[in-house]
Amino acid sequence: MIIIVDYEAGNITSVKRALDYLNIPSKISPDPDEVINAERIIFPGVGHAAAAMKVLQQRKLDTALKQAFLKGTPILGICIGTQIILSHSEEGNTNCLGLIDGECLKFSFNDKSLKIPHIGWNSISIQKNHPVLKSIKPGDEFYFVHSYYPNPSDSKSVLAVCDYGITFAAVIAKTNLIATQFHPEKSGPVGLKLLTGFSQWNGSYAE
Amino acid sequence: MLSKRIISCLDVRNGKLAKSVKFVNTKDIGDPVVTAQKYYEYGIDELVFYDITASSDNRNIMIDVVSEVASKIFIPFSVGGGLRTVEDCTKVRLAGAEKINVNTAAVNNPDLITAASQTLGAQAVVLSMDVLSVPVSSQIPSGYQIVTHGGRTQTGIDAIEWAKKGEKLGAGELVVNSIDADGTKNGYEINLTRMIADAVSIPVIASGGGGKPQHLYEVLTEGHADAALIASMLHYGEYTVKQIKDYLKQRGIKIRST
Numbered sequence: 001m002i003i004i005v006d007y008e009a010g011n012i013t014s015v016k017r018a019l020d021y022l023n024i025p026s027k028i029s030p031d032p033d034e035v036i037n038a039e040r041i042i043f044p045g046v047g048h049a050a051a052a053m054k055v056l057q058q059r060k061l062d063t064a065l066k067q068a069f070l071k072g073t074p075i076l077g078i079c080i081g082t083q084i085i086l087s088h089s090e091e092g093n094t095n096c097l098g099l100i101d102g103e104c105l106k107f108s109f110n111d112k113s114l115k116i117p118h119i120g121w122n123s124i125s126i127q128k129n130h131p132v133l134k135s136i137k138p139g140d141e142f143y144f145v146h147s148y149y150p151n152p153s154d155s156k157s158v159l160a161v162c163d164y165g166i167t168f169a170a171v172i173a174k175t176n177l178i179a180t181q182f183h184p185e186k187s188g189p190v191g192l193k194l195l196t197g198f199s200q201w202n203g204s205y206a207e
Numbered sequence: 208m209l210s211k212r213i214i215s216c217l218d219v220r221n222g223k224l225a226k227s228v229k230f231v232n233t234k235d236i237g238d239p240v241v242t243a244q245k246y247y248e249y250g251i252d253e254l255v256f257y258d259i260t261a262s263s264d265n266r267n268i269m270i271d272v273v274s275e276v277a278s279k280i281f282i283p284f285s286v287g288g289g290l291r292t293v294e295d296c297t298k299v300r301l302a303g304a305e306k307i308n309v310n311t312a313a314v315n316n317p318d319l320i321t322a323a324s325q326t327l328g329a330q331a332v333v334l335s336m337d338v339l340s341v342p343v344s345s346q347i348p349s350g351y352q353i354v355t356h357g358g359r360t361q362t363g364i365d366a367i368e369w370a371k372k373g374e375k376l377g378a379g380e381l382v383v384n385s386i387d388a389d390g391t392k393n394g395y396e397i398n399l400t401r402m403i404a405d406a407v408s409i410p411v412i413a414s415g416g417g418g419k420p421q422h423l424y425e426v427l428t429e430g431h432a433d434a435a436l437i438a439s440m441l442h443y444g445e446y447t448v449k450q451i452k453d454y455l456k457q458r459g460i461k462i463r464s465t
Contacts, residue, residue, distance in 0.1 A: 014303065017278045017281075020278065046331075122209050
């Protein structure tokens, strides 16, 4: 059973619907105990980093996520869920969970044809193999919607990159945690493959 | 590099698919969920559903359609038509739509854009604008006027000004629909699309007039559009999503392969 962490972040039902379609058992839960005891966790999100951290703290989901991470539960972060596993976000100058060292930065371009947010389909380039990405092929495109991007301190954490004005980390990972800046639940068949890959992953990954 | 998006527009009336031509003489041509699923499998990048149901009694049928679409297709889609309040928008969002689409209600009450943007996030708010070309005047310096009620009501608002205002109020994307071109299949209004795309820094989706793959090429290059909306060229089986995408790819447009 996958626990989808409910902290009032926008795309929770979309993730649930995608898992239902794939016949992968899941449950949306705001309960820290369920998160700590989960077999597997998806940490989704759309919204503002500061608002997200506030709800996480109110529900004690911040410590629950840290505990689950430390005990080796496979965790998938999505979008804001990816940004706030880093130490800090420029969005609202917010201190975040710090499961992976690094910060989340805002896009800033001199070229006005590069619009912010980065909305739409973009291809990723895989830098390192990972069990969850095993069925993703070069050139596969995913759906992105974001104005901030993850910037881990250690480049070893970067599994895949994407180009939009700059080259930024599209997938990051550390031990039993993997996180995507894009939305697999809105990325058509390739996104569903990634979710399936996560549902089969035992959480082990040698960096 | 970001791909240009090909978005299919599905007009839904009483839960059935319809395609309007110049906003009159609509006729039902199928089931929106079946059609949406087919386009999804063929590689459409995004979908837009406009609820053109006349009676508000039947609005809940649309919520059922949205919910069914959301459980079967896994690409972004937006829903518009008859959304007048933040509550209306939230209902559609909770039913599974990635984005909401406001048009006339936003002209009548621009605060709706801000309120929806604050509640759902700017990325979830699409401002759709129906535009009619008019003689250049001091009131309409661009020669493009915002109209409502499917083109029947002139608002006296300049389209370029409205686009900029929409962005400022919190819209995350704009759909620029040319009433002059809509249903003609003679091509998008390139000049209008480019003027708006150059005036704002949010994505612009061109709408109205797409009849051939070449039209999409024109609006995605000369028209500076980030995405193009298509309807009848797909609905009547004249082209497949793949044919359109192949045409654009061959001409160097970055398009998502499926």
